[in-house]
Amino acid sequence: MTKLDILVIAAHPDDAELGCSGTIAAHVAKGFKVGIVDLTQGEMGTRGTPEIRLQESNEASKILGLSARENLGFKDVFFIDEEKHQIDLVKIIRKYQPEIVLANAITDRHPDHGKGSALATNACFMSGLRRLETILDGKVQEAWRPKYVYHYIQNNYIEPDFVFDITPYWDIKIKSILAFKSQFHDPNSEEPQSFISSPDFLPFIEARAREFGHKIHSTFGEGFTVERVIGSDNLFDLK
Numbered sequence: 001m002t003k004l005d006i007l008v009i010a011a012h013p014d015d016a017e018l019g020c021s022g023t024i025a026a027h028v029a030k031g032f033k034v035g036i037v038d039l040t041q042g043e044m045g046t047r048g049t050p051e052i053r054l055q056e057s058n059e060a061s062k063i064l065g066l067s068a069r070e071n072l073g074f075k076d077v078f079f080i081d082e083e084k085h086q087i088d089l090v091k092i093i094r095k096y097q098p099e100i101v102l103a104n105a106i107t108d109r110h111p112d113h114g115k116g117s118a119l120a121t122n123a124c125f126m127s128g129l130r131r132l133e134t135i136l137d138g139k140v141q142e143a144w145r146p147k148y149v150y151h152y153i154q155n156n157y158i159e160p161d162f163v164f165d166i167t168p169y170w171d172i173k174i175k176s177i178l179a180f181k182s183q184f185h186d187p188n189s190e191e192p193q194s195f196i197s198s199p200d201f202l203p204f205i206e207a208r209a210r211e212f213g214h215k216i217h218s219t220f221g222e223g224f225t226v227e228r229v230i231g232s233d234n235l236f237d238l239k
Contacts, residue, residue: 002067005032007098011116012042013057014180019152020102021064022166022173023222028065035068037092039116040076046194048182060179077112081119089123091134094141101146105154106225113154124149153223160223163212167219
């Protein structure tokens with residue numbers, strides 16, 4: 001088992017790359033072990049196929065230097081925050097024992113993002129219940145609750161509780177996003193246009209990152225919301 005420092009939970013392949021890949025790359029560069037669990041294969045998406053998106057996920061994982069990536073195969077669009085899905089996610093959290101979980105936006109244009117957010121929050125809590133028994137690979141798992149759960153901001157604007165400076169890692173973020181080439185603008189593609197394949201979508205991603213970066217007097221940033229108040233014992237750590 002690879003113990004992770006950070007586990008990113010994403011409703012769809014490419015959610016993590018679009019929402020927080022700069023933050024991922026920054027922590028990998030610092031020596032932290034980071035992994036992603038995609039809840040669905042994105043099979044209801046307008047473009048691409050589950051097989052193609054898996055290949056793209058593998059490429060993005062290499063670009064980001066991930067220590068682990070899994071896909072739980074929940075039904076795209078139809079999964080809900082209920083017992084079976086919660087238990088499946090608890091098993092993953094206990095498997096990797098992350099200190100920090102980064103999860104989908106608390107609400108967003110795509111309903112799966114809000115559902116994924118709630119599912120992650122509940123599974124992280126449930127994972128710490130010692131009387132909730134889960135078995136993986138024939139072994140009873142140890143209870144484990146991540147110390148912190150933060151939610152990355154996606155399509156809809158949400159005022160962030162904090163912004164992470166990703167300026168040195170902007171190029172890596174863009175490369176990881178473009179690994180999902182089936183999903184984004186390609187003038188030679190014969191697939192139907194989708195919300196994110198518009199020529200305006202990637203410039204929007206840059207504009208959002210610049211907006212968040214501007215808030216902290218930097219060039220590029222990624223915004224997050226928190227579930228509980230963040231504390232510090234050193235005011236000089238705050239920027």
